Amino acid sequence: MSSTGHCFDIGSATRESIHEFERRQKVLAQKINIPLDQLDFLSDQNLLENFDTFCSNEGVAGNGALMRLAPVPLFFQRDSKTAVEYSGISGQITHGDQKAYDACRYYGALIVAAVRGVPKFQLLSNEFYKDRMDWFNGKPLHKDIENIAKGSYKRKNGYEDGIRGKGYIVSALEAALWAFWIDEDSFEKGVLAAVNLGDDTDTTAAIYGQLAGACYGYNSLPEKWLKAVYANCDLQRAKEWMPADVSRWIRSLGEPFPKYAAIFIRKAVSGSSLLTVIDNKTLESYGVEDDQDRRKIVEYIKTLKSSSVQGVTSSNSGHDIVHNERYRNALYPFNTTGPADIRIQAAPLHYQS
Template sequence: MALCLANSLVACHGFNAYDQLVRYKWWYKFGYMSATGRCFDIGTGTRQSLLEFERRQNIFAKKFNTPFTDMDRLSDSELLQKFDVYCSDHGVAGNGALTGLAPVPLFFYREPPVAVEYSGVSGQITHGDTTAYDACRYYGALIVAALQGYEKEQLLDDNFYQKHKEWFSIKRLHHEIESISRGSYKKSGYDAGIRGKGYIVNALEAALWAFWSDDNSFEKGALAAVNLGDDTDTTAAIYGQLAGA
């Protein structure tokens, strides 16, 4: 999905949530941009959102007398504004929202408030819970800061969020994400309760724990993320987006 998102940003010269969903749908149905030529390891929340997206495309095509075969190429700005791209049920907070986030902060890093907001939206179109939106906003902000040359100690500062509130507009972070921003992950690891679970709050905490404890070794951090068990590939993928920046 990260490649789909990156491709959309480049092709559209900016953020187009509808186009992103189209490309995610192609990945799900046809293996678009997949290394294996097929979709694999899609999360339940993502799959349900893409099915809902296609259902809405059908309804929209009939309402506005548009051939369904043209819906994936919809470019009329007025029509696009009428399409509800938030296709997830409320309460969906899977870690998939974070897995392919990096293209957004990479694309918009020169404008931190824009990068942070679009990071949140990129997750929310498939994962509707506030924790997903705010996990993506916070992690997007960290990636932006890394790209702007911040030192690791600055990224892991317990007051990073407080010092960069202007990047987050007036929308305060969900209390679980704010707790992570204050360093809840700074503990001994698995024995202290760090888990690479499917819940996005657990996944974010686990990835940041791996980053905090990696002794500036990407290999050590990636292995630590994987060795937590549970949803190993996703935890490592989230870790790698920040550690690799």
Template sequence: MALCLACSLIARRGFVLYDQLVRYKWWYKNGYMSSTGKCFDIGMATCDSLLEFQRRQKDFAEKYKIPLEQLDFLSDFDLLKKFNVYCSDSGVAGNGALMRLAPVPLFFYQQPTAAVEFSGCSGQITHGDQKAYDACRYYGALIVAALQGESKENLLSEKFYQTHISWFANRQLHEDIRTISEGSFKRRGGLRDGIRGTGYVVNALEAALWAFWSDENSFEKGALSAVNLGDDTDTTAAIYGQLAGAYYTYTNLPPKWLNHLYAKNFIQCLSKWITYEGNKWNLEQVSITIKKETK
């Protein structure tokens, strides 16, 4: 799903939630961007949201007289504004929103306020709970800060949220996410002290940050620690890897793992393309702002 999100940002040259849902649907139905050619291990919340998205698409096509074969390729932004992309029930707080997040802060890292808000929205289209939204906002901010070169000490500081509150448009985090931001993950005993890598977004966020905090500056150690918590092992490690990868950078990833990475060259190409389009988006926004101010 992270690759689907990355491709959407690149293809649409920006943040289009409708297109993100379309690509997730392609993954679900046809195995788009899957390493096996098929959808596998889809969470119930994501599945329900994508089924709801398909239902809304059909209703939308009927209402606006859109041929069904054109539904996945809509580009009229005025028309897209009329489509309700938030397809999840309000109480859904699974970790699926968080595990695919990284392309958003990677694309928008030069515009932190946009990166943080878009991070939250990217999760909310399939996971409607406030905790999922704020977990994505907080983690997106951490990834942006890592990309901007902030120290690990700053990233894991109990004051990170307060010192970056302008990135959050001065809006408060849900109290459960705020507790994590204030250091609840700093538990020496890990699993023995209650750290759990479950499918609940609050637990998953806390577990990933615990792995990052305790990894002794080793991506390999952190990823293995995340997996060894048990429960939803692959997702916890995927969440850890987004922040740790941004902080340690590609050159410090274990070569023995990189050598076995499926579609390695393609993923490297996508990463460079995200940087290119993200920089271009930034320049376009600056240009628009200047034009408005000089009129």
């Protein structure tokens, strides 16, 4: 998970939780008499369910749980209740305090809403939590987090008014939302505001960036910053649909097409190949024997090509099309690729509220 491939910093709470997790693994491996390196391949559901993954002590409420949050609500964003609950669980694994659990749940809800196109003024509304209490599975927020949800961060003078980007998760959440509130719809201004609060600057900015990025989209990021990102070329390549994504798209078309999904994996068909190489003859050579099925697949591909997205490998068009055009039913709305953003042209999906 490191941006450089090496661990250059890890919070004490996370480190201690990882060590505790490893200790529990060793105990389990000895108990059931299997090699330690085979634990990741367990299929016994009872063993998996009984293994306690919550490895933090109670009362641990550092900001590390929030700074890594975004992948969880993004992954589950089509089901808001699941997204919110697993956002909380992701924090509680290493930060056992109730405030850490609820800070992650609330911020996860904000990220889900932002990805779905909820306007910024609604994200910042003091009624956001109240209006979406059904997302929280009947579990009320801790009063300190609820105070933030009601707008405690809305202090014009920031630092002078007591906003602090500290290691305590409540302070960090408040500071990140303050930066989002005063950023004038500018990702750059928001990051600088978060950093210039001082204290735990990188974490405050990382928390801010998750929500601001979901709200503003890829094109809002300063180009000069993008050029300086570590492994930028790898990230650019990662934007394109991988064969697994193409396979998911094929399955989403409904019967009889799911049976062909494995072919696209086996032939390593990427997003760009899908739009530029695949035709009737190629499909036949891949083993799609039914002529009518081949023709329909080609027609669906034409739908992708003729959509408003211009090019699979466009460096930064995709997310903003999702954001601005409200293509919200895509499988991966946080992707910056063409096909993922417009998959609903062929097979619409629906949210679970």
